[in-house]
Amino acid sequence: VECFHGEEGMTDFLQGTEILVCLLPLTPETENILDQKIFRQLPSGACLINAGRGGQQVEEDILDALDSGQLGYVTLDVFQEEPLPKAHPFWDHPRVTITPHNAAITEARSATKIVVENIRRLEDGRPLINLVDRSAGY
Helix, strand or coil: CCCCCHHHHHHHHHHCCCEEEECCCCCCCCCCCECHHHHHHCCCCEEEEECCCHHHECHHHHHHHHHHCCEEEEEECCCCCCCCCCCCHHHHCCCEEECCCCCCCCCHHHHHHHHHHHHHHHHHCCCCCCCCCCCCCC
């Protein structure tokens, strides 16, 4: 397994990436990260899948990269504006697949166990599990 990290590793990572999948949380560091600067570093014709957050993608840059052939295809589950406006060019673009923002579905059986455990912890004065870290943004 080849590993990459930090800004210095991003270029090498992107140059060898044929399918870029974004599942990042939206933070100040990831806002608008999917832009022309990133797309130019991918191999020509690379594909993009974003099931992270709409605020991570610069939609005009995605359209430009598709039209220039820099991106070959995109699948998007999230958008800057949701629901996606009826007149948005993504709807009719031949190399865009739009999914209904359901990349993850909560399973009642597993979620119920966590809720019950957190109620017990709250009643016992113990720390809760699976909390959002507001300082990290997710």
